[in-house]
Each structure stands twice: as structure tokens, then as C-alpha cells.
Amino acid sequence: MAKVSVLILAKNEEKFIGACIKSVKSFADEIIVIDDFSTDKTAELCENLGARVIQRALNGDWGSQQTFGVNQATCDWIFMIDADERATPELSAEIKKIIAQDDKNFAYRCARLSYFWGKPLKHGGWFPDYVTRLLPTKGTYVEGLVHQKICHSCTEINLDKSKYLVHYPYRDWEHYFSKFNFYTTLAAKKMHDAGKSANLFDIIAHPFWAAFRMYFLRAGFLDGMNGFILACFHYFYTMAKYVKLYYFGKENRHVTEENDV
Numbered sequence: 001m002a003k004v005s006v007l008i009l010a011k012n013e014e015k016f017i018g019a020c021i022k023s024v025k026s027f028a029d030e031i032i033v034i035d036d037f038s039t040d041k042t043a044e045l046c047e048n049l050g051a052r053v054i055q056r057a058l059n060g061d062w063g064s065q066q067t068f069g070v071n072q073a074t075c076d077w078i079f080m081i082d083a084d085e086r087a088t089p090e091l092s093a094e095i096k097k098i099i100a101q102d103d104k105n106f107a108y109r110c111a112r113l114s115y116f117w118g119k120p121l122k123h124g125g126w127f128p129d130y131v132t133r134l135l136p137t138k139g140t141y142v143e144g145l146v147h148q149k150i151c152h153s154c155t156e157i158n159l160d161k162s163k164y165l166v167h168y169p170y171r172d173w174e175h176y177f178s179k180f181n182f183y184t185t186l187a188a189k190k191m192h193d194a195g196k197s198a199n200l201f202d203i204i205a206h207p208f209w210a211a212f213r214m215y216f217l218r219a220g221f222l223d224g225m226n227g228f229i230l231a232c233f234h235y236f237y238t239m240a241k242y243v244k245l246y247y248f249g250k251e252n253r254h255v256t257e258e259n260d261v
Contacts (some may be wrong), residue, residue, distance in 0.1 A: 001039060001099075001100070001102075002075075002076045002077060002099050002100070002102035003029035003030075003075035003076060003077065003097050004027060004028060004029055004075050004076075004078065004079055004095070004134075005028070005029065005030045005031075005032055005073035005074060005077070005078050005079070005082070005137065006024045006028040006030070006031045006032065006076040006078075006079045006080075006081060007034070007066070007069040007070065007073065007078055007079070007080050007084070008020065008021070008031070008032070008033045008034070008046075008051075008080075008081055008083060008163050009033075009034050009036070009058070009062070009065055009066065009069065009082070009083075010033050010034070010035050010036065010038065010042050010046070010083050010150050011036035011037070011038050011042070011058065012038045012039060012040045012042060013038070013040075013042050013083040014038070014040040014041045014042045014045055016083050016084055016168070016171075017033070017042060017045065017046060017083040017252065018045055018049060019086060020081060020082075020083050020084075020085060020086060021046065021051055021191040022049070022051075022086040023081075023086040023087040023088075023089050023092070024036055024079065024081060024092070025050075026089075026096075027079075027087075027092050027095045027099070028079070029075050030052060030073070030074060031046075031049075031050065031051040031052065032051065032052050032054065032069055032072050032073060033046045033051045033052070033053045033054070034048075034054055034055075034056055034066075034068060034072075035053050035054065035055045035056075036057060036058040036065075037053075037055055037057060038057070039055045046155050052072075054069075054072060056068060062142070062148050063116060063142040063143045063144040063148045063149070064142075064145065066080065066142035066148060066150075067093050067141045067142045070137060070140050070141060070142070075137060076102070076104070076137055076138075077099055077102075077134065077135070077136055077137060078134075078135060078136075078137045078140065079095065079133055079134045080150075081133065081165070082167075084167060084168045084169065084171075085112070085165045085166065085167050085168075086165065086166040087165060087166075088163065088164060088165070088166060089163060090162060090163045090164075091110060091159070091163040091165060093162045093163075094160075095134060096157055100133065101113075101134045104136040104138075104154070105154060105155060105157070106135075106155050106157050107132055107134065107135035107136070107150075107152055107154035107155070107156050107157070108132070108133065108135065108157050108158075108159055109130040109131060109132045109133070109134045109156055109157065109159065110130065110131060110133040110134070110154070110159055110163070110164060110165050111127065111128035111129065111130055111156045111158075111159065111161040111163070111164040111165070111172045112127070112128070112129040112130075112131060112164060112165045112166075112167040113127055113128075113129075113164050113165070113166055113167065114127070114129065114167040114168070114169050115166065115167070115168055116169075116170065116226045116230065117226060119211045119223070119224075119226055120223075120228075121223055121226065121230070122222070122223065123218060123219040123220050123221075123222045123223050124214045124215065124218045124219065124220025124223060124227055124231065125213075125214055125218040125220070126223075126230075127161070128161040128164065129167075130158055132150045132156060133165070135150070135152055135154055135187065136141070136152070136154065139152055139153055140152045147186075161246060176233075180233070180237060180240070183237075184237060184240040184241045184244055185244055186256070187241045187244075188241055188242075188244035188245040188248055189248070191241075191245050192245060192248045192249070196245065197245065197246070198243070198245040198246040199246070202242045202245075202246075203239060203242045203243055203246065205241040205242050206238050206239075206241075206242055207235045207236070207238040207242070208235070210234050210235060210237075210238040211231045211232065211234050211235035211238070214230070214231045214234050215227065215228065215231035
């Protein structure tokens with residue numbers, strides 16, 4: 001009978017990874033944690049829960065780290081999950097059925113239901129947020145430093161959105177704004193590398209359209225206060241992205257710099 005390896009990348013996740021591991025226990029034949037040399041008790045906690053922990057430096061390359069994890073798997077199938085995600089019982093039951101059928105012509109995409117301050121985000125483009133997670137081990141690898149692309153030769157199938165992952169993208173405001181800064185910088189660099197530039201129109205128009213689409217066209221208003229807050233933040237996220245693109249490569253030089261030496 002086919003078996004499945006669960007792969008988790010982690011660094012300093014002692015408060016969250018335990019629940020993640022417990023959520024996959026019902027279908028996992030092995031759990032592999034690729035630990036980026038955590039300084040807390042992440043590795044110890046994972047081992048106590050039966051996971052195999054391998055320490056390897058991430059060095060900012062998520063694709064390489066995930067490919068390394070795939071290469072450590074001993075089972076025919078792999079299931080990728082992040083420490084801030086949980087497999088629901090419905091998803092776990094569906095994975096068992098798929099593994100029992102063992103048809104390696106297919107890879108499977110799971111819906112994700114994100115929670116923000118204890119409430120689900122079902123609108124505004126947040127759900128179903130499909131991600132490829134279950135697929136045959138052989139021939140699978142991952143490319144991309146941050147926004148990874150899972151490479152394989154299978155036909156992808158979306159699982160029913162009632163069988164989803166629970167996702168906790170933000171632990172607190174510090175975590176939110178850390179991601180905000182990181183991803184807006186990354187997005188600006190990606191656009192710059194693609195030969196794009198920004199002007200005043202981009203800085204004004206794109207944020208307005210992004211927030212309008214999230215709140216009205218994608219019905220973010222149905223998520224109440226959270227929907228409103230996230231639409232507002234999406235405005236500033238988009239604005240920051242284009243502002244950083246506008247200033248990309250420009251030097252923030254002090255006008256008195258020569259006198260300051």
C-alpha cells in the first residue's frame with residue numbers, strides 16, 4: 001500500500017508547529033521537518049512528536065530547501081504543509097482515500113481558509129486560495145526563492161473546498177508588518193528585474209483599484225471589520241510596492257554627505 005511523507009520547513013516555530021504535526025498524524029507515514037537551525041525548542045518538540053528533524057540552513061532559498069526535503073522523503077507520496085497551517089479532519093480523510101488509490105498521474109491542490117484575529121476570511125479573494133500540496137515524490141522539485149513553483153509532470157486536481165487547510169498567516173501586528181515590508185520589497189524587485197518602472201499614476205491608481213476589487217468586487221465587506229481593515233491595508237501594500245519600485249536603484253543620499261565625512 002502506498003505511503004505518504006509529510007514535509008514541513010521550520011525555524012523557531014515552537015509555539016505553532018506542534019498543532020501542525022498533530023493535524024497530519026492520522027495520514028502521515030513519516031513526518032520530516034527541515035529545520036533552519038532554530039534557536040528555540042522547535043527541533044526537540046518535533047522529535048518528541050515523532051518527526052524526523054534534519055537541520056539545514058535556508059539561506060533565503062525556499063525552493064532549494066523544499067527540494068532538499070522532497071529528496072529526504074522515503075514514501076511514494078509527499079504532502080507539503082507549513083507550520084502555520086493545519087489539516088482539517090475532512091482533508092485528512094480525503095488524503096487517505098487518494099493515497100489508497102495511488103494514481104500517480106495526478107497532483108492535488110488544497111483550498112486554504114485563513115484566519116485573521118480569530119475569524120475566518122471567506123471573501124475578498126482570500127478563499128479558497130488553492131495551493132498544490134499532495135503529489136507523487138518521484139520527479140517533484142521546487143523552484144523559486146520565495147514565491148515557489150512546485151514542478152512535476154502530473155495533472156493537477158482541485159479538491160473540494162470543503163476539504164481545506166486552516167491557515168494562520170499573521171501571528172500579531174509585528175509579524176504582519178514584517179511580512180508587509182518583506183513582500184513589498186520583493187515585489188518591487190521582481191517588477192524592476194522585469195524591466196518595469198513606476199510613476200505617479202501607478203502610485204495613485206493601482207492601490208485604489210486593488211482595495212476596491214478586494215472590498216467590493218470580491219465581497220470583502222462580508223468579512224466585517226476584518227474585511228475593511230485588510231482592504232485598507234491592501235491599499236497601502238500596493239502603494240508601498242509601487243513606491244519602492246519608483247525609488248528602486250535611487251540613492252537616498254544626504255545633501256550634507258560631503259561635509260559629514
